[in-house]
Amino acid sequence: MPVIDTPQRYGTFTRFLHWIVAILVIWQLVTASVTALAEDSALDELLWATHKPVGFTILTLMVLRLIWALFNLSRRPASISALARLGHIALYALLLIIPALALLRQYGSGRAFEPFGLPLMSGFEGGKIEWMMAPANLLHGWLGWTLFVLALGHVLMTFHRRFSRKSEDVMPRMLDVSSR
Numbered sequence: 600m601p602v603i604d605t606p607q608r609y610g611t612f613t614r615f616l617h618w619i620v621a622i623l624v625i626w627q628l629v630t631a632s633v634t635a636l637a638e639d640s641a642l643d644e645l646l647w648a649t650h651k652p653v654g655f656t657i658l659t660l661m662v663l664r665l666i667w668a669l670f671n672l673s674r675r676p677a678s679i680s681a682l683a684r685l686g687h688i689a690l691y692a693l694l695l696i697i698p699a700l701a702l703l704r705q706y707g708s709g710r711a712f713e714p715f716g717l718p719l720m721s722g723f724e725g726g727k728i729e730w731m732m733a734p735a736n737l738l739h740g741w742l743g744w745t746l747f748v749l750a751l752g753h754v755l756m757t758f759h760r761r762f763s764r765k766s767e768d769v770m771p772r773m774l775d776v777s778s779r
C-alpha cells in the first residue's frame with residue numbers, strides 16, 4: 600500500500616489523516632452534545648476540558664491535510680460526483696474555519712491557552728479584544744452543528760454507495776475492505 604495517493608485509492612498517509620480526524624470530530628460531537636444537554640454536570644466538567652485541546656489538534660492536522668491534499672491532487676481518486684466534490688470541500692472548509700475562529704476568540708479573551716502544556720497563548724491584562732471574539736460568538740456553535748450534520752450525511756452516502764447496486768462503491772478507496 601503506497602504512502603501517496605493513486606487514482607484507485609487513497610494512500611496510507613491520507614487514510615491516517617482521514618480516520619484520526621474522523622475520530623476526533625466524533626469526540627467533539629460527544630463533548631458538544633454533553634455540554635448542550637447537561638451543562639455543568641460532572642460528566643460535562645470531565646469531558647469539556649478536552650474540547651479546546653482536541654479542537655486545536657484538529658486544526659493542526661487539517662492544515663497538514665490541506666497541504667497533503669494539494670500535493671496529491673493530480674493523483675488521488677477522482678470525485679464520484681460534483682456533489683461529493685462540493686461536500687468534501689465544505690468539510691475541509693468547516694474543519695479549518697471552526698477551530699480557527701475559536702482560537703481567535705480564545706486569544707481575544709485575554710485568557711491563557713496551553714493545549715497539552717504547549718505555551719500557545721500566554722494571555723494578557725487590560726480587557727478583551729471584542730472584534731476577535733465576535734465571529735466565534737456568532738458562528739462557532741452553529742458551524743459546529745452544521746459540520747456534524749454534513750459529516751453524518753457523508754457517512755450515510757458512503758454506506759449507500761456501498762450497498763446500492765446502481766452506484767460505485769467508494770469504501771475501498773479509504774478502507775481495506777473488499778469491493779462488494
Ligand code: HEM
Nearest residue numbers: 627631634635651654655657697698701705739740743744
Ligand atoms: C473542529 C473543531 C471544533 C468543533 C467541531 C467544535 C464544536 C462546537 C460546538 C458544536 C459547540 C456548541 C455547543 C453548544 O451548543 O452548547 C462548541 C462550543 C464551544 N467551543 Fe468548540 N468546536 C471545535 C473547536 C474548538 C476550539 C479549538 C475551541 C477553543 C480553543 C473551542 C471552544 C469552544 C467554546 C468556548 C464553546 C462554548 C461557546 C460557544 O458555543 O461558542 N472549540 N464547539
Ligand code: HEM
Nearest residue numbers: 617621624668676679687690691750754757769770772773
Ligand atoms: C464512519 C465514518 C466515515 C466513513 C465510513 C467515511 C468514509 C469515507 C470514504 C469511503 C471516503 C472516500 C470517498 C470518495 O473518494 O469518494 C471518504 C472521504 C472523505 N471523508 Fe470520510 N468517512 C467517515 C467519516 C468522516 C468524517 C467524520 C469526516 C469529517 C468530518 C470525513 C471527511 C472526509 C473527507 C473530507 C473526504 C475526502 C477525502 C480526503 O481529502 O480525505 N469523513 N470518507
